[in-house]
Amino acid sequence: MKKKLTILIIFTMLAPCLANAKSVLTRINKISGNDSVELFCTFSAIPSYRSNIRGKRVDFILDDTTIKPDFSFFEADDKIVKILSLNKNNKTILSFFFRFPPQRFDVIPDREANKLTISVLLGNPYSSALPEFSAKLEGLTIIERTTKDFSNPLVASRYAADWKSFFKLYEAKIELTLPVQFTQLPFPAITYLLPDREKNKEILDKEIYELAEQNLWNDILPLLLEQINKAVDPEIKKKLALTYGDVLARDNNFSDAYKQLYLLADEYSEEEIGVFAKYLLILLRARFEDPFIADFELRNLQDSMTPANPLTPYFLISQIETALATEQYSRMHDLLGRDDIAYPEETATIRELRQADYWYGTGDLIKAYVGYQLIEKHDVLLDKIFSLNGYCDTLYQQKQFPEASRCYNLLAGHINDKEKLGMINYRKYLAELQYKTPVEMIDYFAGIEHTYPGTEAGFKGAIKKTDLRYLTLKGWSETAISYYNALAEKSVSRATREEASFKEALLYRLSGQNIKSAELIMTFLRDFRKGELFNSGQALLIELFPLVIQEYVEKKMYMEALVLAKQNRKLFIRNWVSIDLLSKLADSYNALGIYNEASKLYLYLITLSSEDQKEQYYLPLISAAYDHGAYNFVEDYADQYNFRYPKGEYRTKILILRIKSLLAEERYQDAISILPDVIPETETFSLLAATLYFHENKYEKVIEILERPLEISDENFSASNFILAESLYQLKKYDQAKERFEEVSKDSIHHDQSRYRLGELSKIKGDRKGSLKIYEELVETGNNSLWIKMAKKELELADFFQ
Numbered sequence: 001m002k003k004k005l006t007i008l009i010i011f012t013m014l015a016p017c018l019a020n021a022k023s024v025l026t027r028i029n030k031i032s033g034n035d036s037v038e039l040f041c042t043f044s045a046i047p048s049y050r051s052n053i054r055g056k057r058v059d060f061i062l063d064d065t066t067i068k069p070d071f072s073f074f075e076a077d078d079k080i081v082k083i084l085s086l087n088k089n090n091k092t093i094l095s096f097f098f099r100f101p102p103q104r105f106d107v108i109p110d111r112e113a114n115k116l117t118i119s120v121l122l123g124n125p126y127s128s129a130l131p132e133f134s135a136k137l138e139g140l141t142i143i144e145r146t147t148k149d150f151s152n153p154l155v156a157s158r159y160a161a162d163w164k165s166f167f168k169l170y171e172a173k174i175e176l177t178l179p180v181q182f183t184q185l186p187f188p189a190i191t192y193l194l195p196d197r198e199k200n201k202e203i204l205d206k207e208i209y210e211l212a213e214q215n216l217w218n219d220i221l222p223l224l225l226e227q228i229n230k231a232v233d234p235e236i237k238k239k240l241a242l243t244y245g246d247v248l249a250r251d252n253n254f255s256d257a258y259k260q261l262y263l264l265a266d267e268y269s270e271e272e273i274g275v276f277a278k279y280l281l282i283l284l285r286a287r288f289e290d291p292f293i294a295d296f297e298l299r300n301l302q303d304s305m306t307p308a309n310p311l312t313p314y315f316l317i318s319q320i321e322t323a324l325a326t327e328q329y330s331r332m333h334d335l336l337g338r339d340d341i342a343y344p345e346e347t348a349t350i351r352e353l354r355q356a357d358y359w360y361g362t363g364d365l366i367k368a369y370v371g372y373q374l375i376e377k378h379d380v381l382l383d384k385i386f387s388l389n390g391y392c393d394t395l396y397q398q399k400q401f402p403e404a405s406r407c408y409n410l411l412a413g414h415i416n417d418k419e420k421l422g423m424i425n426y427r428k429y430l431a432e433l434q435y436k437t438p439v440e441m442i443d444y445f446a447g448i449e450h451t452y453p454g455t456e457a458g459f460k461g462a463i464k465k466t467d468l469r470y471l472t473l474k475g476w477s478e479t480a481i482s483y484y485n486a487l488a489e490k491s492v493s494r495a496t497r498e499e500a501s502f503k504e505a506l507l508y509r510l511s512g513q514n515i516k517s518a519e520l521i522m523t524f525l526r527d528f529r530k531g532e533l534f535n536s537g538q539a540l541l542i543e544l545f546p547l548v549i550q551e552y553v554e555k556k557m558y559m560e561a562l563v564l565a566k567q568n569r570k571l572f573i574r575n576w577v578s579i580d581l582l583s584k585l586a587d588s589y590n591a592l593g594i595y596n597e598a599s600k601l602y603l604y605l606i607t608l609s610s611e612d613q614k615e616q617y618y619l620p621l622i623s624a625a626y627d628h629g630a631y632n633f634v635e636d637y638a639d640q641y642n643f644r645y646p647k648g649e650y651r652t653k654i655l656i657l658r659i660k661s662l663l664a665e666e667r668y669q670d671a672i673s674i675l676p677d678v679i680p681e682t683e684t685f686s687l688l689a690a691t692l693y694f695h696e697n698k699y700e701k702v703i704e705i706l707e708r709p710l711e712i713s714d715e716n717f718s719a720s721n722f723i724l725a726e727s728l729y730q731l732k733k734y735d736q737a738k739e740r741f742e743e744v745s746k747d748s749i750h751h752d753q754s755r756y757r758l759g760e761l762s763k764i765k766g767d768r769k770g771s772l773k774i775y776e777e778l779v780e781t782g783n784n785s786l787w788i789k790m791a792k793k794e795l796e797l798a799d800f801f802q
Helices: 015-020 125-129 131-136 160-169 197-203 206-213 217-230 234-250 254-267 272-288 291-304 312-325 329-336 345-361 365-374 379-383 385-397 401-412 418-433 438-451 456-472 477-490 494-510 514-527 534-554 558-567 569-573 581-591 595-608 611-628 631-644 651-664 668-673 683-695 699-706 714-730 734-742 751-764 768-781 785-801
Strands: 023-032 036-043 049-054 057-062 065-067 080-088 091-098 104-110 115-121
Touching: 023 595, 023 631, 036 631, 049 104, 065 080, 065 091, 104 631, 160 456, 160 494, 160 534, 197 234, 206 217, 217 234, 234 254, 234 272, 254 272, 272 291, 272 312, 291 312, 312 329, 312 345, 329 345, 345 365, 345 379, 345 385, 365 385, 379 385, 385 401, 385 418, 401 418, 418 438, 418 456, 438 456, 456 477, 456 494, 477 494, 494 514, 494 534, 514 534, 534 558, 534 569, 534 581, 558 569, 558 581, 581 595, 581 611, 595 611, 611 631, 611 651, 631 651, 651 668, 651 683, 668 683, 683 699, 683 714, 699 714, 714 734, 714 751, 734 751, 751 768, 751 785, 768 785
Parallel strands: 023 065
Antiparallel strands: 023 036, 036 115, 049 057, 057 091, 080 091, 104 115
């Protein structure tokens, strides 16, 4: 964390000291790296110096030196946490306090530039804890890890290496929830009623059993009513009444079954038959009302179920099933683990099935797959649609695709609900897609779209149909984009809107339309923050980001580049994009004239980059400072560059900028002092050198430079001619000067002065009439008020002396 400390500067300088000191410290600039700091100290003359390192404190002692009165230090940070200065006995002591004891403190003098460069290798927790060992290794620092950052969605994405594979490989999660079918007692239920049990079968007529085998429950009801009316024994009447309520429930007649069973449970609450009726009533409510209510009521009834009661295994199965239906998996686990109940053969199979359901519900798909496999051939699996759906899903997850297709086909035969039937058939075709060709599956998914219009399955079928057409048909990208766009707008579910929206953005990327893709994916990330594809969307944006920034910069759309960067600043904060991209943003700031921000970014890049990468950022940094008019920074940054890279690739261009900044500050002598000994025969160097010598009235040097065989551009031709002409004029080489003045073009800012000089040259040669004509033309056609005024004076003088 960067510390912000107030820098305490103690000045004890007196005016006499400043006058007597041999050297004055005028400026200190700092540049920081990851593990180093460099201080660039500028003096009026280099003093003698020494340093004293005392742990975290370094005293830099400068003899015969004082500090410039308006001097200010750089701001403290988390590397150099405090700075003090003391001037005493014509000696200046600079005390630097570091966070960790520095490992090296080197001073490099540059006597020609009157500068001292202090190079500090910073300490760290390692060097602080093991100073002796660190010293032996000559400044070992903590090494930055270069392993892959798997928190970066682009690195972690399975699709980023081949985005087109997304259309083939991606499958959205399918939420296909089917109800739990509660296990009913075998018919007739009264065979589990104590004390008579199996003898109770004799109460019912043979015809009732024949109808029950055919599930003709409605036909049984009148037969039972007839038996109830004929029965004399009240106990038999109760059993027949209980059977009547049970048959009503099996016939899905909730209202009448509820009334019948409720009356029995209420009337005979203290008898075994009342408990039995209560249990059947709870099962009825589990099926037709709320399984949470059934779960609660089963808990209240469980004290009536002893291990010896033949109804108890079914009661426990009912508790397991209500726990499954209400997703109380912890309770379901405990119920399945009970070993104090003996399960008859038919209930043991159901218990095994519900164990597999438990594994499926808790996401343990391999155990669920094995569990379902063990009971695959039992009819009970085919009768329980929740379990059958779980088995189909585990087959699919285990890549048993032909078996999964057959399983879903069986499941579809049990379903009447349009929405669910559509999803089952969609999943069936997904399984078949794994072992059939995409071309032959297109029509199947189109069939889903048209058979189940307006449903989630219909939209999923349309998306998959579009995927397969895009993958198999050449030149179909634009059509696919329009389909995905329409599906994203019209889809009834959030999941299908998310998938279609992402695929639309991705297709723009694959089509090379990166700006459009970035716009869509940013909207996608705002709209689907909690979506399944959010990470994939981030990965696509991270890939697009540098490409779009580059495209904006190439198209000179600098503001758009900066806006995009600001909108996605978290990518920089999380280090998910290369810092090299910041140079493009700095270029954008520079192009828009926001030079302060451009400079900050270039300095930031220099600070963060490795040593071999820093050099490339100095030229744009210095250019930005020059364009901003910060000429003192041009000099400082140029000094830093020359110190780091004495034979650097950009030294000539940086030297030109430094000379230009000195020229702009009218520091002509300083600029001349850093000119090369031999002026290169280039337009830029020649014009700069000639301009400097011209301002210093060294006209011979101007002529020497500009009369060389140079290639001068049209843009600078007039300026070059004027400087040369004026220099020749000042040296009284009038004929040559005249030729050059005449070559200055009319659109040049020097044209009026050149015309005035031509008038003077005519007057010098005795051509009074010719000079007056030139002055008159200048007054009539000139643009520069100064030279027009001068010409008018000449004309007035001529009139006066006539």
